[in-house]
Amino acid sequence: MKLSSLSRLRTAALLTLATLAGAAGAQQPTKLRFALDWVFQGPQAPFLVPHHNGCYQKAGLDVTTDRGFGSGDTVVKVGAGTYDVGFADINAMVEYNAKQTRPEDRLIAFFMVYDGAALSIITRKDTGVAKPADLVGKTIAAPPGDASRRLFPALAQANGFDAGAVKWMNVAPELRETMLARKQADAISGAAFTGYMGARAVGVPKDELVVMRFPQFGSTLYGSALVTKRAFAASHGPALTALAQCVAEGIVTSIRQPASAIEALYQRDKLINREVEQERLQLSLDWSIVTPWTRANGLGGVDPVRLGKSMQEVASALNIAAPDAAEVFTTQYLPPAERRAVPK
Secondary structure, three states, X not given: OOHXXXXXXXXXXXXXXXXXXXXXXXXXXXXXXXXXXXXXXXXXXXXXXXXXXXXXXXXXXXXXXXXXXXXXXHHHHHHHOOOOEEEEEHHHHHHHHHOOOOHHHOXXXXXXXXXXXXXXXXXXXXXXXXXXXXXXXXXXXXXOOOHHHHOHHHHHHHOOOOHHHOEEEEOOHHHHHHHHHOOOOOEEEEEHHHHHHHHHHOOOOHHHEEEEEHHHHOOOOOOEEEEEEHXXXXXXXXXXXXXXXXXXXXXXXXXXXXXXXXXXXXHHOOOOOHHHHHHHHHHHHHHHHOOHHHHHHOOEXXXXXXXXXXXXXXXXXXXXXXXOHHHOEOOOOOOOHHHOOOOO
């Protein structure tokens, strides 16, 4: 082969490599900073599955997922731009939005995870409390900012008693289950699966626990969802849809293969107790994620009529103006319905 022919081949090869390099540079993965609601436990495992199985990478995302310090903290950090997306209680988001004077500073939910709110009151059988109305005259221990405590008026209203007829005891989050175990409080408030497992861990036999979840007793409140700033959503729509799709797949994996989800959790925190966290994960699936509505309609969406009613509940409980449902949740970034189906 002549030298000129070799030169032309080399030049063509270099041009091809340059083109491929340019294309790769133009398709850099989208970086997303994602804050969870709490520490890495069983209920947080579905959000770690996409890291473990490569879903984020395949979707063109570079996601950094960090633990949370409570939903209230998560929504503040997303609002401040410290994180792009958060997993947080939608009611905490609504309260945060009520304090913002500029529409662009408000957050919006785009994928509902906890169709059944994890809000609950947990007590012992020996207190004689079997239903919310039995709490009248009792003492409930909880941190002042606990979501179940702050939204307790919604539970009281749904069950026809005065929310002011109970006494609240301020305690640190890590002490509430101990207070219940030592019988220094009649009940505690908190996320159902966290409080239930925590109470067992400090010595309350599971057969002695009574878990009153808000959805069981007439409350229409939704729970935690993926949330983001409106301005961020407007400029990162495809990335949010891709993230939601990977989260949906992570939930489906958790339903079908919970041990696989716990393995993803273990890779993040080698100190976990696999058995305990798998049970905690299963409770979150059974109590909050897999509901009659999600079985019929798929993961991620909401019932607009119910959402409207829940906003009235939130407004009454928190003494804020009830927002329009369209300002709280958008379906714009939901993946196709067939990609969000709950496995049979």
